[in-house]
Amino acid sequence: xxxxxxxxxxxxxxxxxxxxxxxxxxxxxxxxxxxxxxxxxxxxxxxxxxxxxxxxxxxxxxxxxxxxxxxxxxxxxxxxxxxxxxxxxxxxxxxxxxxxxxxxxxxxxxxxxxxxxxxxxxxxxxxxxxxxxxxxxxxxxxxxxxxxxxxxxxxxxxxxxxxxxxxxxxxxxxxxxxxxxxxxxxxxxxxxxxxxxxxxxxxxxxxxxxxxxxxxxxxxxxxxxxxxxxxxxxxxxxxxxxxxxxxxxxxxxxxxxxxxxxxxxxxxxxxxxxxxxxxxxxxxxxxxxxxxxxxxxxxxxxxxxxxxxxxxxxxxxxxxxxxxxxxxxxxxxxxxxxxxxxxxxxxxxxxxxxxxxxxxxxxxxxxxxxxxxxxxxxxxxxxxxxxxxxxxxxxxxxxxxxxxxxxxxxxxxxxxxxxxxxxxxxxxxxxxxxxxxxxxxxxxxxxxxxxxxxxxxxxxxxxxxxxxxxxxxxxxxxxxxxxxxxxxxxxxxxxxxxxxxxxxxxxxxxxxxxxxxxxxxxxxxxxxxxxxxxxxxxxxxxxxxxxxxxxxxxxxxxxxxxxxxxxxxxxxxxxxxxxxx
Amino acid sequence: xxxxxxxxxxxxxxxxxxxxxxxxxxxxxxxxxxxxxxxxxxxxxxxxxxxxxxxxxxxxxxxxxxxxxxxxxxxxxxxxxxxxxxxxxxxxxxxxxxxxxxxxxxxxxxxxxxxxxxxxxxxxxxxxxxxxxxxxxxxxxxxxxxxxxxxxxxxxxxxxxxxxxxxxxxxxxxxxxxxxxxxxxxxxxxx
Numbered sequence: 003x004x005x006x007x008x009x010x011x012x013x014x015x016x017x018x019x020x021x022x023x024x025x026x027x028x029x030x031x032x033x034x035x036x037x038x039x040x041x042x043x044x045x046x047x048x049x050x051x052x053x054x055x056x057x058x059x060x061x062x063x064x065x066x067x068x069x070x071x072x073x074x075x076x077x078x079x080x081x082x083x084x085x086x087x088x089x090x091x092x093x094x095x096x097x098x099x100x101x102x103x104x105x106x107x108x109x110x111x112x113x114x115x116x117x118x119x120x121x122x123x124x125x126x127x128x129x130x131x132x133x134x135x136x137x138x139x140x141x142x143x144x145x146x147x148x149x150x151x152x153x154x155x156x157x158x159x160x161x162x163x164x165x166x167x168x169x170x171x172x173x174x175x176x177x178x179x180x181x182x183x184x185x186x187x188x189x190x191x192x193x194x195x196x197x198x199x200x201x202x203x204x205x206x207x208x209x210x211x212x213x214x215x216x217x218x219x220x221x222x223x224x225x226x227x228x229x230x231x232x233x234x235x236x237x238x239x240x241x242x243x244x245x246x247x248x249x250x251x252x253x254x255x256x257x258x259x260x261x262x263x264x265x266x267x268x269x270x271x272x273x274x275x276x277x278x279x280x281x282x283x284x285x286x287x288x289x290x291x292x293x294x295x296x297x298x299x300x301x302x303x304x305x306x307x308x309x310x311x312x313x314x315x316x317x318x319x320x321x322x323x324x325x326x327x328x329x330x331x332x333x334x335x336x337x338x339x340x341x342x343x344x345x346x347x348x349x350x351x352x353x354x355x356x357x358x359x360x361x362x363x364x365x366x367x368x369x370x371x372x373x374x375x376x377x378x379x380x381x382x383x384x385x386x387x388x389x390x391x392x393x394x395x396x397x398x399x400x401x402x403x404x405x406x407x408x409x410x411x412x413x414x415x416x417x418x419x420x421x422x423x424x425x426x427x428x429x430x431x432x433x434x435x436x437x438x439x440x441x442x443x444x445x446x447x448x449x450x451x452x453x454x455x456x457x458x459x460x461x462x463x464x465x466x467x468x469x470x471x472x473x474x475x476x477x478x479x480x481x482x483x484x485x486x487x488x489x490x491x492x493x494x495x496x497x498x499x500x501x502x503x504x505x506x507x508x509x510x511x512x513x514x515x516x517x518x519x520x521x522x523x524x525x526x527x528x529x530x531x532x533x534x535x536x537x538x539x540x541x542x543x544x545x546x547x548x549x550x551x552x553x554x555x556x557x558x559x560x561x562x563x564x565x566x567x568x569x570x571x572x573x574x575x576x577x578x579x580x581x582x583x
Numbered sequence: 584x585x586x587x588x589x590x591x592x593x594x595x596x597x598x599x600x601x602x603x604x605x606x607x608x609x610x611x612x613x614x615x616x617x618x619x620x621x622x623x624x625x626x627x628x629x630x631x632x633x634x635x636x637x638x639x640x641x642x643x644x645x646x647x648x649x650x651x652x653x654x655x656x657x658x659x660x661x662x663x664x665x666x667x668x669x670x671x672x673x674x675x676x677x678x679x680x681x682x683x684x685x686x687x688x689x690x691x692x693x694x695x696x697x698x699x700x701x702x703x704x705x706x707x708x709x710x711x712x713x714x715x716x717x718x719x720x721x722x723x724x725x726x727x728x729x730x731x732x733x734x735x736x737x738x739x740x741x742x743x744x745x746x747x748x749x750x751x752x753x754x755x756x757x758x759x760x761x762x763x764x765x766x767x768x769x770x771x772x773x774x
Contacts, residue, residue: 006603169617332695336684544685
């Protein structure tokens with residue numbers, strides 16, 4: 003049977019067909035739908051783990067105990083899980099262990115364009131790279147077999163265009179694989195230096211055996227064409243190159259690590275000239291160069307940004323830049339993403355801006371608080387950074403007034419992911435930071451996944467709910483306040499009071515993400531035209547439902563949720579609820 | 584011959600559902616089909632674009648400048664933003680809808696005048712359809728996306744009627760199937 007699946011759905015299907023028992027993930031674009039899709043299969047245990055490191059630890063535990071397990075994460079998630087990854091390379095796998103990483107060339111939803119192929123090389127594990135959904139399914143299924151045959155974790159790398167593109171997939175059935183009996187093996191699984199020295203020797207031998215496997219891997223294939231031009235490409239770049247050079251000879255690489263050097267040599271001997279087409283870093287190109295083979299690659303193809311067929315054609319001189327359409331256009335305003343109308347974060351950022359605070363930020367929808375008109379965030383580094391960043395800034399700020407302007411802003415899911423360690427550090431080392439945990443009861447940005455604070459599991463079942471207030475009080479922090487994020491007066495008072503305190507405190511503005519309230523009937527607000535002076539103060543709230551019509555403000559009744567932030571802001575009392583009919 | 588269709592607009596307009604239906608319909612018409620889209624941050628009121636490609640054998644799911652046969656625009660400014668993707672002899676089907684980006688709503692930027700005029704200045708084959716009006720008449724503005732697919736269908740007769748119907752049945756929630764089939768029918772008659 004055929005189906006149109008995204009790369010992410012196909013990975014989940016491949017894992018299911020391959021008999022996976024356990025799947026763990028922390029949500030992160032573009033990887034999120036893998037675990038969402040896998041959660042639909044009743045045979046598989048799936049979970050939202052608190053972070054990627056824990057994901058990999060749970061999955062490797064399942065592998066120790068003889069089950070097939072998979073983790074999925076976005077590229078930067080693997081930084082969090084890198085510690086177990088490097089150890090697990092030595093330990094190997096008992097039940098098949100597969101690590102799916104979704105890179106984001108073009109940074110559609112990420113802070114960097116890191117190339118996770120480097121992880122396969124430095125951790126010394128094999129890497130498979132599908133170039134469409136059919137391959138995503140096949141390679142994931144195969145990855146479990148390779149993992150068990152070679153006693154190794156296996157990485158599968160997708161990119162945004164593989165994860166979020168849909169193509170036709172031939173579906174297969176599930177092959178049940180029994181969970182192996184647990185056998186204690188400390189020389190393998192306790193990596194004391196004495197054991198690790200042995201295991202490292204094993205790893206190097208394993209990689210040599212895997213290289214031979216890669217040489218024969220049927221998806222690393224030579225497609226004979228015009229001998230004048232040979233193209234080596236992986237992932238979606240292979241597809242772009244096929245569009246641009248339909249006549250050329252191709253070496254399609256699907257298992258790029260360990261690098262199949264004999265296959266590349268054989269290909270090079272058949273063609274006159276070689277071009278490597280790849281996104282991100284010159285990973286394949288450098289390997290080819292190490293063989294003493296001359297290639298064209300990143301001297302023509304950019305390191306920065308995402309490719310597409312036109313870009314490939316222009317870079318490699320098949321098309322001229324001048325030949326591309328250059329429509330005659332007026333100035334086109336940008337359409338940046340924004341906090342939704344009725345978002346519970348908006349009020350907090352209004353107060354932060356008004357009090358002129360220095361806010362260290364974090365990763366989530368609320369990162370949008372950086373943009374105008376809110377302009378209410380000073381830093382954003384990675385998951386959980388806000389608390390450590392705020393503490394560090396305060397450590398060195400001599401001016402007490404300035405020092406007390408620093409607050410950390412973090413979301414509920416991000417706090418559980420890796421904010422809590424920063425908070426413990428801050429408490430222990432005598433910090434005084436005010437931490438604001440924006441608790442919207444979900445992981446919103448990635449499409450509303452549950453987390454420990456919601457107490458619901460990835461399967462939608464009842465788990466155990468972690469009580470945020472008790473947790474924080476348990477650290478020893480005395481000042482913890484849950485506040486209504488739609489009450490600007492209360493928010494202002496509490497924040498003003500807490501930043502003055504010579505002790506750490508945590509403020510939790512708590513209300514569910516407005517997108518979770520779809521289906522609720524909201525009473526919208528309206529502008530009383532006679533009272534509106536056109537002062538534009540309400541526009542600074544940063545609500546997409548408000549705009550100017552002529553010299554009066556107007557509220558879009560279809561977008562407005564009646565949150566009253568604009569009403570509380572209007573100096574002339576010109577905003578009221580629409581009367582119910 | 585591979586056909587490339589761009590669907591563009593603003594987060595929340597049902598663009599991803601529309602491109603799903605189109606690619607399923609292409610598959611049910613016997614073509615190889617691929618589509619690309621981006622999730623995540625851009626969906627928070629940002630611009631959204633999805634590309635559908637179908638034909639004998641499709642390699643890339645994504646297109647670059649000068650590769651689109653048709654742009655199906657759910658918001659007119661977004662058509663302008665993506666106009667460089669269109670082939671020189673390409674076609675635009677657009678609904679005359681204006682949605683102000685936040686910087687415009689806040690008074691920090693301006694929405695250009697006569698957007699449809701700008702589109703026509705660059706493209707000779709432009710079809711302006713009032714899909715929103717039809718959707719409102721049907722009592723649910725959210726089916727605008729399927730009305731637009733109806734308007735598109737006349738321009739791509741290689742996608743068969745039964746395939747469209749099968750794709751709509753598969754992709755929209757059970758209780759909205761009839762409404763969407765009517766919306767599609769009305770869209771067919773617009774063009």
